[in-house]
Amino acid sequence: MSTQPRGPYAKGLARREEILVSALDVVARAGFHGASIKEIADEVGLSQAGLLHYFTSKDELFVEVLRRRDERDNRTFENADDPVEALLEVVEHNASVPGLVELFSRMAVAAADPEHPAHAYFLERGASLRDSLARALDSDSAPGTGTAAATVAPDPAPDAATTARLLQAAADGLQLQFLQDPTVDMVAPLRALVDALRRRP
Amino acid sequence: MSTQPRGPYAKGLARREEILVSALDVVARAGFHGASIKEIADEVGLSQAGLLHYFTSKDELFVEVLRRRDERDNRTFENADDPVEALLEVVEHNASVPGLVELFSRMAVAAADPEHPAHAYFLERGASLRDSLARALDSDSAPGTGTAAATVAPDPAPDAATTARLLQAAADGLQLQFLQDPTVDMVAPLRALVDALRRRP
Numbered sequence: 001m002s003t004q005p006r007g008p009y010a011k012g013l014a015r016r017e018e019i020l021v022s023a024l025d026v027v028a029r030a031g032f033h034g035a036s037i038k039e040i041a042d043e044v045g046l047s048q049a050g051l052l053h054y055f056t057s058k059d060e061l062f063v064e065v066l067r068r069r070d071e072r073d074n075r076t077f078e079n080a081d082d083p084v085e086a087l088l089e090v091v092e093h094n095a096s097v098p099g100l101v102e103l104f105s106r107m108a109v110a111a112a113d114p115e116h117p118a119h120a121y122f123l124e125r126g127a128s129l130r131d132s133l134a135r136a137l138d139s140d141s142a143p144g145t146g147t148a149a150a151t152v153a154p155d156p157a158p159d160a161a162t163t164a165r166l167l168q169a170a171a172d173g174l175q176l177q178f179l180q181d182p183t184v185d186m187v188a189p190l191r192a193l194v195d196a197l198r199r200r201p
Numbered sequence: 202m203s204t205q206p207r208g209p210y211a212k213g214l215a216r217r218e219e220i221l222v223s224a225l226d227v228v229a230r231a232g233f234h235g236a237s238i239k240e241i242a243d244e245v246g247l248s249q250a251g252l253l254h255y256f257t258s259k260d261e262l263f264v265e266v267l268r269r270r271d272e273r274d275n276r277t278f279e280n281a282d283d284p285v286e287a288l289l290e291v292v293e294h295n296a297s298v299p300g301l302v303e304l305f306s307r308m309a310v311a312a313a314d315p316e317h318p319a320h321a322y323f324l325e326r327g328a329s330l331r332d333s334l335a336r337a338l339d340s341d342s343a344p345g346t347g348t349a350a351a352t353v354a355p356d357p358a359p360d361a362a363t364t365a366r367l368l369q370a371a372a373d374g375l376q377l378q379f380l381q382d383p384t385v386d387m388v389a390p391l392r393a394l395v396d397a398l399r400r401r402p
Contacts, residue, residue: 033314102313109306112299112380113234122381155353158393165378165390172377173370179313180323189366192359196398 016054019044019061020068024100027065031099032106037061056117059110062103063117069100070125083132084167084194091171092187101175108172126168133164140198154196163197217255220245220262221269225301228266232300233307238262257318263308264318270301271326284333285368285395292372293388302376309373327369334365341399355397364398 022043027035037058041051055061073090080086094101111118137160158166170193174186223244228236238259242252256262274291281287295302312319338361359367371394375387 098313102310105310105313108377109303109310109380112303112306119381126378126381152353152356154355154397156393156396158390158397162390162393165375166371166394169371169374169378169390170367171370171374173372173374174366176309176373177327177366177370179310180320180327189359189363189370192357192363193367195357196355196359 012054015044016064019046019051019054020064023061023065024068027099027103028097029099032102035099035103059107060117062107063121066104066107066118066121069104077132083136084198087129087133087167087171088187088190088194091174091190094175095178095186098179098182102179105172105175105179129168130161130164133167134160137163137198153198158197166197167193213255216245217265220247220252220255221265224262224266225269228300228304229298230300233303236300236304260308260311261318263304264322267305267308267319267322278333284337285399288330288334288368288372289388289391289395292375292391295376296379296387299380299383303380306373306376306380330369331362331365334368335361338364338399354399359398367398368394 019040023035023040026040026043030039037048037051040061041048044051052058052061055064073093076089076093077083077086080089107118108122110116111122113119157163167190170190171186174184174189178184178186220241224236224241227241227244231240238249238252241262242249245252253259253262256265277290277294278284278287281290308319309323311317312323314320358364368391371391372387375385375390379385379387
């Protein structure tokens with residue numbers, strides 16, 4: 001049995017992927033409220049029912065859009081030497097796609113419901129992000145590594161796991177401030193936090 | 202002309218206040234999803250239409266519930282010598298009322314829409330909170346005042362306004378983590394952040 005899907009199933013997967021790419025572009029371009037199912041369906045030449053045939057619900061479609069976005073962002077993480085700097089790059093990019101910031105934040109709250117498709121997504125994504133950040137922060141204390149910024153580290157300094165959780169929280173909270181007031185600069189405060197908390201090797 | 206409302210208008214205000222207190226209790230007790238308009242109406246002995254007569258919409262009712270909650274929390278801020286410590290107390294209390302955390306977070310995202318009643322509320326509340334925190338942080342550097350925790354302050358250290366924005370962002374972001382995973386401790390990371398960033402006088 002081939003591990004490559006073929007025939008109608010492969011076509012279905014390809015169509016689903018095409019829908020996700022279009023939906024991601026529509027949300028990024030038209031904003032969360034502009035990204036109706038009708039708008040996304042029009043973009044890929046399907047009826048609304050035809051589009052939803054590929055997903056169990058509108059919520060599942062939106063969670064899959066976030067996963068698709070993560071795949072793009074993961075390239076930033078893979079290309080960066082330093083996951084903490086990659087986080088700052090992603091946050092800077094997010095300021096140009098407020099529709100995706102709103103989609104992410106809406107789904108982050110919807111994830112409170114264990115039955116919602118966003119629940120598992122946010123638990124996995126959070127754990128993976130914090131793990132990646134914490135490993136980078138831990139390596140700061142290894143001699144000759146890291147790109148730590150603080151000339152004098154605070155004492156007491158939070159451990160790597162706590163700092164990782166705080167970076168995630170600050171990034172998510174700054175997104176809420178940015179949604180409410182688009183003039184809010186998300187990058188400068190997050191950069192200040194990184195500069196204050198990272199230890200010089 | 203009296204500044205005290207009288208007659209039917211005063212009765213209307215009193216009834217509205219009664220509804221808000223009940224709604225706050227229902228959300229705190231039954232959670233966001235348990236706090237339907239029907240549940241709140243039952244609690245105050247009104248029909249759903251009768252209850253909504255006192256508000257322009259369900260969204261306005263929910264924003265007013267948040268304002269009513271702030272009035273309670275403001276007592277914590279007024280009784281505390283230190284607004285930063287008061288924030289930690291409020292966050293600790295919030296862990297016992299996840300329904301209110303969810304209501305707050307939902308409205309924080311809804312506030313992205315300038316037409317939504319939550320928009321003005323979140324802009325005002327955020328500015329007022331950051332102002333109060335920044336004044337406390339500024340007074341840390343005055344000799345003989347403050348309750349600063351860092352034995353060694355980080356260098357570079359963020360200014361008071363940036364630290365205030367980061368404390369707000371971290372508290373809001375930790376609430377999202379807590380909604381997704383109720384075992385998450387919101388207080389310990391926020392305490393670690395305060396301890397790391399406050400300057401000793």
